[in-house]
Amino acid sequence: MPVYSMTGYATAQSQPADTDLPTPAASAMLGMEIRSVNSRFLDFSLRLSDELRPAEPALRELIGARIKRGKVELRAWIEGRGDHGLRQPGMAELQKLISVQDQVLSWMPQSRPLSVAEVLAALGRGTPAPTGLTDALLALARQAVEEFTASREREGAKLSAMLLDRTAQLRALASQAQPLVPQLVELQRQRFLERWNEALGAAQTDAAAQAAQERALSEATAFAIRIDVAEELTRLQAHLDEIERLIGKGGEVGKRLDFFIQELHREANTLGSKSSSLELTKISVDMKVMIEQMREQVQNLE
Known part of the structure; x- marks a missing residue:
């Protein structure tokens, strides 16, 4: 199932047939335009000329069955109705x-x-709507909705490709961060050994040496725990897996993707707060920039 964007546009025209429109209106044309932008829910508005208002309930039902989210505006009109659509009053x-x-x-x-x-x-x-005009309008609406849905699908495909590209880049950054932690732990271990040797040389008694050893060991352990980002990287990879799964599944995934984008941002923030090196800090910043780009685009998905 494809992923749909909430941004779309379509127009359609047709010549109504089998209506009781006056003879000069044989060349009348029905026109329709549908446009939409993103919204948390379905916000549907109609702009119809007077002759078309009887079709409003059916149009709302048609749109509600095909579109789930977005600020959608549908405009319909009749043009070219001989004498500019005016009738001579009695x-x-x-x-x-x-x-x-x-x-x-x-x-x-x-x-x-x-x-x-x-x-x-x-x-x-006070003029009754021509018979058959509602059916002609609904037929035109179904045509316009098909084109409208196709435009949203094309836009959704572009957004999906962008999101998958960013997930690949985030995985690459995570793979760069993975080996940095053992390097930092090894560096701290070397410092611990140096402090340990200094403590042994400066200690006057065995008790003082034991206290220095315990203190240095405690500091090394606390440092290793503080900079351990393995859990954050594991969760980040799991969130990326779920994002890719949802995009592959398609359908109404916008709200679910928005949730996982927030989780990605949380893990990247934690990664930055635990950073004890310039390289890891840079990786965290790069991750947050990409995640923000993903968040902006996910807001447009149905």
């Missing part, structure tokens, strides 16, 4: 509207008369 409609206006003005003299645009809008709201 005399009875206009007389009724004038009668209503006169009643309002008699009660509210401060009100202004209706404009031409307001008259057309008022008459248009």
